[in-house]
Amino acid sequence: MENLEKILAEHPFLQGLESHYLDLIVGCASNVKFDAGQFIFHEGEEANQFYVIRNGKVALEIFSPERGAIEIDTLEEGDVLGWSWLIPPYHWRFDARAVELTRAIALDGKCLRNKCEEDHDLGYQLLKRFAHIIEQRLQSTRLQLLDVYGTHS
């Protein structure tokens, strides 16, 4: 647990968080491992966790019956995976698959969700951090949508 605490305390995502909140988050954390090819979650399943990736690579995919699985993003060491646990109806919107052996810290979102309802300061701190990640991913998605390497650019 000491190791988990150190990793989470030093992670940019949680930097500046008051120590009692950090303790609470560490209490909801566990080490997890996914083999290459293993799905971490599937679209539509209940979203009760999020992950801080320690090493490896995770692909976010959307499955289309005509085109098969399309990779839309990859996440690696240091990246945070998953925010659907924070937003009703708490269901995953994508598939997440380990591209290679991946180690991560899983955080119990269901437990944190309740804590955030009880303590809005904690809720604000977490939402602020997730808003930043969501904004970055949105920017990237917009750029992807522009299809800048197409012949019309």
Next chain:
Amino acid sequence: MAHTLDNEFINPNSQIKSPPDKDPMLPCLFSVEQVKKETHDTFTFYLSPCENKISFPFQPGQFNMLYIFGNGEVPISISGNPSDEDRLVHTVRLVGPVTRAMKNLKRGDVLGVRGPFGNSWPVYEAIGNDVIVVAGGIGLAPLRPVLYKLLSQRDKYGKIVLLYGTRTPEDILFKRELEQLRSRFDLEVHVTVDRAQQSWKGNVGVVTRLIHKATFDPLNSIAVVCGPEVMMRFTALELEKHGVPSDRIYISMERNMKCAIGFCGHCQLGQTFICKDGPVFRYDFMHTYLTKREI
């Protein structure tokens, strides 16, 4: 240092001039030695002078006007090794009438070449610094001579990072060469694509997402960025976010060209001629333009 296009527009990197003894409007004849298909819409042409004696020195970043008889003339950057002066290498993406006509060129066919024109990437200014090379799509072609140059004098530079983004795995340029570069210990290479199928084991996401993966000292780095304008704009913003000052970021501009020597005004932006003062510009000089709609 906010510059606008109406202000005096000096590009600190525009010192290279065409040789005075050559009429810059007169094409030299080159014949096609080899055509290599890189991707479904991109080809590399290896050209040798029809007259044996001509050698063709150039600086990384310079371009030639390639004249395809009966079709027209287009500016194309030189994508070969600057230390190989005996043949010219150009990598061309087929987008319109002239470039599409190039697809039909075969070994032995002749085309006209004027150049080299324009200034160079700041390979000399970068000595002693880390160098971040960011390429998008066909933008890797004008930057390949930079990589050749940096690696030929590897000990003169700090860390060298290559970040390359393109549309899909099938659109990756110079695949084999990238693999060779990846296996070097003195170069950090990251590649990403905008979208892929499951068989792709690499990164997916826009090229700006690669910047945080790279290790460099932002205040002692020079960044060279080439690709579509939107990609260059967002890359420069991300580099700035990571602490690279805007006067250490260089981009290459593309405009329609005719004369390539600053006469006709086709490529003019304010008081600047892309052909003569560029195509490589410091981002702090160009950034206002990149977000202006009316030009």
